[in-house]
Every structure is written in C-alpha cells, then in structure tokens.
Amino acid sequence: MRERLEELRRHGLAAVEGASDEDALRAQEIQLLGRNGALTVLLRELGSVPAEQRPQLGAAANQIKDALAAAIGARREALRQASLQRELSGAGFDASLPGPPLPSGGLHPLTRVSRELEDLFTSMGYRVLDGPEVETEEHNFDALNIPQDHPARDAFDTIWVTPPGSGAARGGAVCLRTHTSPVQVRALRRFGAPLRAIAPGRVFRQETQDASHDHTFHQMEGLVVDRGVGVAHMLHAMHALLEGLFGRQLETRLRPGYFPFVEPGFELDARCPFCSGGCRVCKQSTWVELMPGGLVHPNVLRACNVDPEVYSGFAFGLGLSRIAMLRYGIDDIRWMLSGDLRFLSQFPA
Ligand code: FA5
Numbered sequence: 001m002r003e004r005l006e007e008l009r010r011h012g013l014a015a016v017e018g019a020s021d022e023d024a025l026r027a028q029e030i031q032l033l034g035r036n037g038a039l040t041v042l043l044r045e046l047g048s049v050p051a052e053q054r055p056q057l058g059a060a061a062n063q064i065k066d067a068l069a070a071a072i073g074a075r076r077e078a079l080r081q082a083s084l085q086r087e088l089s090g091a092g093f094d095a096s097l098p099g100p101p102l103p104s105g106g107l108h109p110l111t112r113v114s115r116e117l118e119d120l121f122t123s124m125g126y127r128v129l130d131g132p133e134v135e136t137e138e139h140n141f142d143a144l145n146i147p148q149d150h151p152a153r154d155a156f157d158t159i160w161v162t163p164p165g166s167g168a169a170r171g172g173a174v175c176l177r178t179h180t181s182p183v184q185v186r187a188l189r190r191f192g193a194p195l196r197a198i199a200p201g202r203v204f205r206q207e208t209q210d211a212s213h214d215h216t217f218h219q220m221e222g223l224v225v226d227r228g229v230g231v232a233h234m235l236h237a238m239h240a241l242l243e244g245l246f247g248r249q250l251e252t253r254l255r256p257g258y259f260p261f262v263e264p265g266f267e268l269d270a271r272c273p274f275c276s277g278g279c280r281v282c283k284q285s286t287w288v289e290l291m292p293g294g295l296v297h298p299n300v301l302r303a304c305n306v307d308p309e310v311y312s313g314f315a316f317g318l319g320l321s322r323i324a325m326l327r328y329g330i331d332d333i334r335w336m337l338s339g340d341l342r343f344l345s346q347f348p349a
Pocket of ligand 1: 178179180181205207212213214215217219259262265290291292293294315316317318319320321322333
C-alpha cells in the first residue's frame with residue numbers, strides 16, 4: 001500500500017506538471033482527486049489493511065492529497081499567466097481600443113422638472129431655498145396662521161415625531177413637514193423683505209396611497225414679498241412657470257381656494273395640455289388643477305416680523321410630483337419613489 005501511494009505521488013506530480021493547458025489540468029485533477037479518482041480508490045482500500053498500519057497510511061495519503069492539490073493550484077496559476085502573456089503580446093491585442101461601454105444612469109423626472117424650474121426662477125431673480133424635512137409645529141402650522149383645531153394638525157393627516165402639545169409643549173412639538181410652506185416662514189425671518197424665493201422639497205402626510213396620492217411627495221413653494229405686490233404679480237409668476245414647463249401659454253382660470261396662510265386664496269387650473277375635448281388626464285373636463293396660491297396673510301407677515309402695512313406678497317404651492325407626472329405622462333405617482341429600475345431606465349441621460 002505504501003509503495004502504491006508513493007507511486008501515485010510521483011506519477012501524479014509529473015502528470016500535473018506535464019498538463020499543457022487548463023482543460024488537460026482539470027482532467028488530471030479529476031483522475032487523481034475526483035470522486036472515483038486514484039487517491040480515493042486507494043483510500044477506500046485502507047479499510048482492509050491491518051488496523052495498526054492504518055493511522056500511518058492515512059496520514060501519508062492526506063499528505064499526498066495536499067501535495068497534489070497544491071501542485072494543481074500552482075500549475076493552474078502558471079497556465080493562466082502564460083495565457084495572459086500570450087494574449088497581451090499577440091498581434092490581435094490593441095491596447096488603444098475603447099473598453100466596453102459602462103451603463104450610465106439618467107436624472108429622475110422630479111430632479112429634471114425641479115432643475116428646469118430652478119433655472120427659470122433664478123433667471124427672474126428668485127433665490128432657491130431649502131428647509132428641514134423634520135419641522136416644528138410652530139413653523140409648519142402656528143406661524144402660518146393655521147388654527148389650533150385645524151384638521152390638518154390631526155394625527156390622521158400629519159406624521160408627528162413628538163406629539164402635538166398645548167401650553168408648555170406648544171411650539172416644541174415636531175412633525176415631518178406636511179408642505180413646503182414652512183420655508184416661507186424660515187425665509188422671511190432670515191432674509192426679511194423684500195424677498196423672492198422658491199423652495200422645492202419633499203413633504204409627508206398620513207395618506208392612503210392611490211394613483212395620484214402618496215404619503216411622501218414633492219412640492220415647490222414660491223414666495224414674493226415686496227411693496228405693492230398683488231394678485232396680478234402672482235398670476236404673472238404662475239403663467240411664466242407654466243410656459244417654462246409646457247413650452248407655450250396655456251389658458252388658465254382662478255377659482256377661490258381656502259388656505260389659512262393666504263387671503264385671498266386661489267386654485268389655479270389650466271386647460272389640459274394634452275387634449276382639446278377631454279381625456280383621461282383631465283378626466284374629460286379639459287381643465288387640470290395645477291396649483292394653489294394667494295396673497296400672504298397679514299398674520300403670517302407679522303409672525304415673520306414683516307410689517308403688513310408696508311409689505312404684501314404672494315405665495316403658491318406647486319405639486320411637483322403631479323407636475324412631473326403631467327410632463328412625462330406618468331400614470332401612477334407610486335412609480336416616482338419606487339426606485340424601480342424598469343421605471344427609472346425610461347429616463348436615460
Ligand atoms: C398645500 O400644501 C399648501 N401649502 C399650498 C399653498 C402654498 C397654498 C402657498 C397657498 C399658498 P395642498 O394640500 O393643496 O396645499 O397641496 C398642494 C399641492 O400638492 C396639490 O395641489 C397637489 O398637487 C399636491 N398634493 C397634495 N397632496 C398630495 C399627495 N398626497 N400626493 C401627491 N401630491 C399631493
């Protein structure tokens with residue numbers, strides 16, 4: 001048995017060394033160490049040798065197995081290196097050829113619309129502002145003239161981080177901002193009047209999801225405060241926005257709308273940009289609801305240390321997610337933040 005093991009070692013090492021390519025080496029590996037290979041067959045016979053010889057023969061067999069495995073690994077690496085060298089020095093290799101193309105991503109439709117609007121408004125002298133997504137009750141509601149008992153404060157609508165309070169806790173309560181309007185408050189307190197700003201960003205509401213409602217979506221606030229600002233200025237800004245988005249003037253109409261932080265308040269509708277006689281987008285009405293807005297309520301100006309006797313202003317709150325849907329013909333808002341590559345890859349760079 002010992003001689004046969006020794007013979008296997010000698011013969012095996014020579015065969016491994018003589019393997020001329022990776023396929024031949026693999027065949028040798030199977031022949032030597034495979035399930036029915038020469039070493040396995042010898043090991044099976046170990047059971048029939050006298051018990052006192054078995055430990056020594058077993059140890060010798062294991063050493064041979066390790067030596068053969070190491071030799072096979074070394075030979076495989078040497079063959080790979082040799083093949084690589086052949087490829088590199090061969091006439092067919094051209095190091096100046098471009099590599100395979102790398103897949104590249106595109107901008108998210110929300111980012112595209114937001115950047116287009118940022119460019120448009122900065123060209124009209126607006127600042128682009130940001131505000132925290134985790135906001136105080138004071139900024140999100142109180143300073144915006146939203147009454148204590150307004151249903152929007154309810155936990156059915158607002159995601160509270162610390163519960164809304166009264167008395168000592170008031171103003172200290174914290175929520176995920178339900179709209180971008182608190183940026184109005186932060187901006188006016190920080191920069192004062194006159195001010196022209198937009199604030200795109202993410203907002204959160206307790207909301208049952210459907211094709212046009214999400215619990216997390218994007219808005220863009222617009223705010224202008226100066227001497228003598230009125231509804232005509234607001235309409236001008238809204239029309240500029242629509243022309244920037246859709247590339248042409250759309251017919252619009254104003255309806256009364258109620259928001260505690262504006263007076264008067266409006267809803268702006270536009271003629272459906274996709275049809276002339278009614279379609280799925282406008283639900284056959286030929287009008288699409290585009291954005292609410294209005295003149296900044298004097299109480300909001302006061303809460304931001306701006307004198308309403310001297311200054312007036314307008315604000316609007318564009319539903320950025322819904323505008324991006326209109327712009328790109330996206331039929332369900334839940335695609336927007338899905339992270340689904342089937343959706344995202346439709347917006348290549
Ligand atoms: C507001 O959020 C006000 N802050 C807007 C405003 C600003 C009014 C300044 C006056 C002055 P509203 O809740 O209607 O308003 O939301 C504004 C827009 O956000 C809607 O027109 C709609 O386009 C979008 N929106 C509202 N809820 C959702 C939702 N769950 N999913 C997606 N978009 C929504």
